[in-house]
Amino acid sequence: MQLNYLAPLQAISRTKTQFALFFVAFFVAKLLHLGSHFKSLPIILYLLYTPTFLLPDVLLLLGSKVLVYRLNGGQSSTTRKVIGGLVAILTTACSAAQISFFVETGGEIQWMAASRVLGGTGGMGLLLSGLPSVIAAVVVLYIIALVISPRFYDAVDYTQLRIIWAFRQSFLILVKRQRITEEYEVLISIQDDQSESSINEEEYEEKSTPTKRVSSTVTALATAVATIVVSTTVIALQIARPTRPPFAHMSGSIPITIIEAAWFQPINSEFCLPHPVEVVLFPFDRFSKFFDLPQTLDWRPNAPICGKQNGPRPPPWIEFLGQEGRNDRHGPGPGPGRHDHAGPDGHGPPPPPPHGSPHGGAFGGDDCEPLKLSNLDANVLDPLTSQLKVKKPKIKHVLLITMESTRKDMFPLTKGGHVYDTILSSYGSTNATEEVDAKLRGFTDTAAFLTGTPSGFEAIGRPAEKSWKSAFKDGMGAININGAVSQAAYTLKSLLSSHCGVEPLAVDFAEETKGTIYQHCLAHIFKKMSSKVENEKSDHKKGSLEKNGAEEHLSLPWKSRMIQAVTDQYDSQDVLDKQMGFDRVIAESTISDSTSKHYPPENGFINYFGYAETETFEYLRDLFVDAGKNQERLFVSHLTSTPHHPFKTPKDWEEVAYMSQQHWRPADPFDDYMNTIQFQDQWISQIFQMLHEVGALDETLVVMTGDHGLAFTSLDKSQSAVNNGHVANFNIPILFVHPDLPRIQLNASITPTSILPTVLDLLLETDSLPAPAEKVARDILPSYQGHSLIRDLDFRVATADGASAKAFFQPFHFSAINPGGSLLAISDASTPYRLVLPLCSTIPLRFTDLSTDPHEWEPITAWTMDELRAQIKVKHGARASEWAILAEEMGRWWVWDQRERWGYWGEARETSRGGAEVGGDRGGMRKHHWWETKK
Incomplete structure (x- = not known):
């Protein structure tokens, strides 16, 4: 007997x-x-x-x-055979390929990014490296199919016929008709022919004998x-199943996911990947040309000395193939930017990486960073210099207030x-000014006082009940920043920016908790200072700790x-706070x-996150009172929450209808938002009143910032901060308040990354630190990406010889858009242009020029960069189009550069994360019971 070696191949026909x-x-x-x-959900x-x-x-x-x-x-017809085979x-x-990819990387293929993978040399290298396992998987799958094929089709066919027969038989029984008639037998025969059974006529005749056919x-x-019970149960479970990740993603099946990927193809599918296909280099040539880099300037980041860091190198994807999991926290060893040693006292970022490794230098800073600018050698602002000569502010405590969803144009x-x-226009009458002004009397009065910005709605004639204001003399109060841009339209990412001076990851939700914060946060620095001071005390060097006898607070811990x-269980905030x-x-x-000191609260929950801020009043007061008793210095971070959706205030707080209400028109959510802003404004006043009463106001530096703004249809022709790059979501207030600081209006396009350097610089310039702590501050300050806002913004860049030169560009801003992995907003301080770059999403590119369209009512959108560039050139000129091209290239570089800084190689989108990467609290509230499935 001769073997037919082609039989396995012929079988496919x-x-x-x-x-x-x-x-x-598809089933394997x-x-x-x-x-x-398997670990994405409770069992x-x-x-x-x-x-x-x-x-x-x-x-x-x-x-x-x-x-x-x-x-x-x-x-079967020839056409069906061809289609079926394909x-x-x-x-x-x-x-x-899915099996092979899992074996090679421990992850799943992002089919939306498949074309991008195959298009790069790194991706092709990955494909070739996994080719043997792909072939092996194909062989195994085919062998399994050959083994089961003789019976599998017939089994499925028989099951279908059996269920159809059961329903027909049941129907006849229920309508009390003869169970089997000659007419029904004919119908069975016709229907069986139409059901394409693989059973031939002789077999069917045999199986249709009365003893075998009739059940x-x-x-x-x-x-x-x-069948009905099972179907109903599955349908009910499908309806009841949560819509949040990863439930829908877990239902995905090949080839449906392939079709979805082809139909909903992201513009920049590379960002759907956990790793870059190839190293994305900083666009030095285009950047230098656009900003006219002087030929005489030997810019250090572009010099040979930085070539190892900023030049071509092996793609991180290839270098770290085989890690278990796409996140360095879950792999067997450290990823790039990750180190095995903890920071000081086991907290914060690790020590600097070895010489020559990415982002080296003290505490992660590096003169090779292309966008590194410094103004630490610039002069202190003139008004502050004059005040320091007269009286230096006493800074014993630091209070950082982060105001939820607070737009710059609402403060005040x-x-x-x-x-x-906009409010006035809602009334539809030119005579409504007096009515509107009456409603707005006293609106954001606290913000107007603190920022030194007249609102036009001052509470004229009211008694001077806010005694805390008496502590601020004329011309004194705060350094108010006009032009601040949020680093992220997502609260937890924004907290990292203001508290740690770091830029966030362009991935969904607070995945930063799985990476490594690459700079010391303020709390780490203060702890380090306390440790150094304590060591000096133990060495009996008290003389070096205190400037004079009146400054005993300097050496306090x-x-x-x-x-x-509100809760800290949303999206692992409790983990982030600890980090x-x-x-x-x-x-x-x-x-x-119920065991808390100030239980019970005066009011119940006002939203799905928790209470109104006023419930923290006694706890906040205790912190400052106890600090005085226990001889401590405080760093307090306070996050407000009332201006968050659904914009609710306590029941006993009287709301005002600022917008005109029309019977035929639904209530404007902006009206509710305004009420929460006014509630927050009054709450901030209560905080200052409390500080004044406990004697801490004149020794506390109060830093205030918004986490992000919030767009509204009535104002911006755009709604929400989710997947929305509108400028209203990013313009925020930042101010530094102290009764002995001069009022300064600083027009500067900066981000909250400058808060930490400014706080440290203020502590240094006001002699608010003992010598050991001063050294900590001076050593760490140059490493941050942000700038000191108490100095002139005369930026300098590093040169190849280790010196510095006048900067030829201004700060660039990259802002993650809620939830983080879908869009990136890009702008720079030297131009009015903004580009919203789609990442792993099917959202178009978006360009605006704030000098001609400050409210972004007429953005330019396009699906390709070439199309966008052409439109920009026609409407805004050649330079604007060149900037858009540069911004797009820089955005690509920044996304992957941030991954390297954080040592994070997880999926960008929450729906793509699997296994250990997905927690029940990612982008939602941590649940205490398995049945709590809804957000």
Whole structure:
């Protein structure tokens, strides 16, 4: 007997084999997909919703049999055979690639980014490196299909016929008709021919004998009832299943995910990947040309000395293939930018990497950073210099207030501004000015006083009840920044910017908790200072600790506290707080604890996160009172929350309808937002009053900033901060308040990364630190990306000889857009241009020129960079189009550069994360019970 070596290949032409191969391919890939998400959910939820995860596979199986792998009289048409073969082969190839990718990297393929992977040399290298395992997977899948194909098609066919027969039989029983008639037998025969059964006529005749074909009535009813119960259960589970990640993602099946990827192709699919395909280099040539780099300037980042860091090098994707998990915290060893040693006292970032490694230098800073600018050698602002000669502010404590969703144009609201005009226009009458002004009397009065910005709505004639204001003499109060841009339209990412002076990751939600904060946060620095001072005390060097006898507070230890009225269980904020160095956190759980000192709270929850800020008043007061008793210095971070959606205030707080209400028009959410802003303004006044009463106001530096803005349709023709790059989501207030600081209006396009350097510089310039702590501050200050806002913004860049020269460019700003991995907003201080760059999303590119369109009512959008550039050139000129090209290239560089800084190689989008990468608290509230599935 001669063996037919081509038999395995010839088998693929048979419909039964094609059907079996198609099933094996997509089902094995699905099992692998579900296996990679095994830790994504509590085991009970995983098992409960497994039927819904497999529902698409059942529909695929039945649908493909009816539409593609269809047999008429045991035969299939040539067209169906060709289509069926192609579908089976394609599905098998994709399944094998999925298996191979998992073996090589421990992750799943992002099909939306597949074209980008294949288009780069790094991606091709990955493909070739996994080719043996791909071939092996194809062979295994094909062998399994050959083994099951003789019976699998018939088994599926028989099951279908059995269920159809059960329902027909049950129907006849229920309508009390004869169970089997000659007419019904004819119908059965016709229907069986149309169902494309693979059973030939002789076999069917044999199986249709009365003893084998006719089942009992009980069996028919049981089969029908069981089918209905199972179907109803699966449908109910599908309806009840949460819509948040990773539930929908876990239902994905090949080839449906392939079709989705082809149909919903992201513009920049490379950002869907956990690793860059190739090293994305800083665009030195285009950057230098656009900003006219002087030929005489030997700019250090572009010099040979920085070539190892800024030049071509092996792609991180290739270098770290084989890690278990796409995140350095879950791999077997450190990833790039990651180090095995903890920071000082086990907190904060690690020590600097070895010489020559990326982002080296003290505490992660590096003169080779292309966008590094410094103004530490610039002069202190003239008004502050004059004040320091007369009286230096006493800074014992630092209070950092982060104001939720607070727009710059609402801090304060000013008469004649865009917001005011919008409110006035809602009345539809030119005689409404007096009514509107009356409603706005006293609106954001605290913000107007602190910033030194007249609002036009001052509470004229009111008694001087705010005694804290008496501590501020004429011309004294705050350094107010006009032009600040949020680093992220997502609160937790923004906290990192203001507290640690770092830029966030362009990935969904607070994945920064899985990377390494690459700079010391303020709490780390204060703890380090306390440690150094304590060491000096133990060495009996008291003389070096105090400037004079009146400054005994300088040597007191620092304590860091976070306080808020809402939960810290959302998106792992409790983990983030600890990583930022906070020893103790007062949050919603503290206020709700029946054993707490100030329990019970005066009011209940005002939103789905917790209480109004006023519930923290006594706790905040205790911090400052106890600090005085215990001889401590305080760093307190306070996060407000009332201006967050759904914009609710306590029931006993009287709301005002600022916008005109029309009976036929629904209430404007901006009206509710305004009420929360006014509530927050009054709360801030209560904080200052408390500081004044406990005697801490004149020795506390109060730093205030918004985490991000918030767009509204009535104001901005745009709504929400989610996947929305509108400028209103990014313009925020920043100010530094102290009764002995001169009032300064500083027009500067900066980000909250400059808060930390400014606080340290203020502590130094006001002699608010003892000698050991001074050394810590001076050593660490140059390493930060932000700038000192108490100095002239005369920026300098590093030169190759280790010196510095006048900068030829201004700061660039990269802002992550909520939730983080879909869009990136790019701007720079030297131009009015903004580019919103789509990352892993199907959202178009967006360009605006704020000099001609300050409210971004007429943005230019396009699906390709060439198309966008052409439109910009026509409307805004050649230089604007050149800037857009440069910004796009810099955005690509920045995204991957940040990944390297953080040592994070996880998925950008929450829906793509599996296994250990997805936690039940990612982008949602941490649950205490397995049944709490909804956000």
